[in-house]
Amino acid sequence: MRQKAESGAGFRDFVLGQLAGAPAVECRPMFGGHGLYAAGRFFGILYRGRFYLRTDDVTRPRFIARGMKPFQPDERVTLKAYYEAPADVLEDREQLARWASEAMACAPTGENDGLNRTPAAKSRGSRGGP
Template sequence: MAKPIDPFASYACELLSGLGPCVARRMFGGWGISVDGMNVAIIAWDTLFLKTNAETEPQWLAAGAQPFVFEAKGKRMKLNYHTPPAEALESPALMLPWARLALQAAVSARKPQRKPVTGGSTRKG
C-alpha cells in the first residue's frame, strides 16, 4: 500500500498545477516535486523551494526569495532553489509566474551542454 502524500506536498502540487500534473516523491526527509519528469520544486523543513538558475535568480532575489542552504560536512551548501514570495502560496494563479520560472530553470538544466569544438587550427599561415 502506498504511503499517503503529505498534506503540504499535496498543496504544493495544487499550487504548481498550472504547469501540468505534478508528482511528489519522498526525498532526503523532504519531498521532490516534478512535472513531466523534471524537478521543479523541493520541500524541506516544511518550506517550498522552487528551481532557479543563474539566469532566473535575480528575479527571485528581487522578490525577497530565500535560497535553499544546508550544511554538509561543516560547510554551507547552496542549491539552485529559492522560496517563492509569500503571497504566491495563496493560490495557483499567484504561483503561476514563479512556477513558470521554475520550469524554465528545469528545462535549461535538462538541455545538453555544448561540447567544445576540437580539431582544426585557427591559425593562418
C-alpha cells in the same frame, strides 16, 4: 517572510493543490523532504514547511530582490539553484503557476539534477590519498 508554519503531509498537499493546474507534477520523497518533477524536470523542493523553486540567471534575481534565500538543508550545504518561493506567490495559484512554469523551463532533465551544491569548506589533510 515565512511560509505556512505547517510541514509534512499537510504542507505537501497544500502545495500540490496549488499546483493542480500545472502539467502532471510528480512528488518524490528525498533528503527528508520531497522533490517535485514535471515532464522529467526537477523543478521544486518541499522541505520543512517551505517550497523552493529552480532558478537560473534570469529568474534568480527576482527571488533575491524579494529577500528569498537559497535551499540550505544544513549548515554545510547550500543548493544555489533553488530559492524559497515567496509566501504571497505560494498563496496565489495563478502567480504560482507562472513561477512554477519558469522553474520547470530552467530545470535540467536526465542524470544531471542541477542541484549546484556548494559544500562547506574542505577538510584539511587527506586519507590514504597519493
